[in-house]
Amino acid sequence: MTRPTVRLGPADIIRLGLLGPRTRPLRAALSALGISIGIATMIVVVGIPASGQQGLADQLSALGTNLLRAEAAIDQQSQKMPPVPESASAMVARIPPVQQVSEVANTHAQVRRSHAIPAAQSSGLTVLAAKNDLLPVIGAHVASGTYLNAANAAFPTVVLGAVAATRLGITAIAPGQPSLEVWIGSRTFTVVGVLAPSPLAPEVERSVLVGWDAARHWLGFDDHPSVLYVRVQESQIDPVRSVLANTMFPQNPGRIVISRPSEALAAKRLTETAFSGLFLGLAGVALLVGAVGVANTMIVSVLERKRDIGLRRALGATRRQIRGQFLAESVMLCLMGGLVGAVAGVVGTAGYAMSRNWPAVIPAASVAGGISAALVIGVLAGVHPAVRASRLSPIEALAAA
Structure with missing residues (x-):
């Protein structure tokens, strides 16, 4: 069975x-x-x-992807910066889709923590002449103290980028405390502010910012900008990019390099993964x-x-x-x-x-x-x-x- x-x-x-x-x-x-x-x-x-x-x-999204950066490239033969017109910012601002423009310029000055440090041992930081309207254009903000404004930009005052502040050992401005100073060229400049990190403008993070008039008066600045930051309507990025060099430096547009910082930031993240x-x-x-x-x-x-x-x-x-x-x-x-x-x-x-x-x-x-x-x-x-x-x-x- x-x-x-x-x-x-x-x-x-x-x-x-x-x-x-x-x-x-x-x-x-x-x-x-x-x-x-x-x-x-x-x-x-x-x-x-x-x-x-x-x-x-x-x-x-918070910083904005509509920022263009136009920089004057150094001549490889003369090793000099081409003389971008002083009116470059005003000319670029006339392009209809442009919303905001600001500029900085390399003063080629040396910055040290104090005059006791030999000139040969400078910090390696860049001293930039900067306009008062720079921060909203590059999407940056002040972490401590204040930024350059109409009241202090004409005087020997500076604002430190995030990396520059760390390197100089001045990471915060304490209210009511004695003023902190750095040595630029042949005189002291008072530190009035420290910036938070600026992802879209890393060169600003590694710089010491001086008011435009102050740089001209104390550092022998010649008033020619070296970098323009331009905020544009998102839909008009490419058209503006195509005419930006000719508008900024019509005498020699080939010396102008235009980049989009948000693309560089995205590329950096891709390399990390x-x-x-x-x-x-x-x-x-x-x-x-x-x-x-x-x-x-x-x-x-x-x-x-x-x-x-x-x-x-x-x-x-x-x-x-x-x-x-x-x-x-x-x-x-x-x-x-x-x-x-x-x-x-x-x-x-x-x-x-x-x-x-x-x-x-x-x-x-x-x-x-x-x-x-x-x-x-x-x-x-x-x-x-x-x-x-x-x-x-x-x-x-x-x-x-």
């Missing part, structure tokens, strides 16, 4: 799949570790660049190692549980049910590793994004893809051990136990 076959439902398969991890939790955890590391790495590698990209987009492909490769290696570990664990599990396999076969379990048991165990093992890895990846991405003041962006596709990859790996790693277990006959399994 043929014994009727007992059908196993999905819940029964899951319970059988959890049998191995429940009875040997340490081995299961170590086997799933490689899967967890691989999935976490995949999510982090996808999530961190996405968070950085969103942070950059938010930053550029250029190794994403490498890290994805490392994540793939971790997943491969995890798959080998799970397959090894399942093979050992088959060898250790021959007696159980023999008893189940003797009691009527079919080869298909034995295959299902061990395949389910492999899948559950990898799925648990995948879930832990997904949580770790999400937490790691969010933590890193918060440390950089970025919005945390975790693409749902990366999380779903990671868990799906864990399921696929579970199936692939469990096929051979499951087939091997199902081929054991009851007599052979009980005899070998």
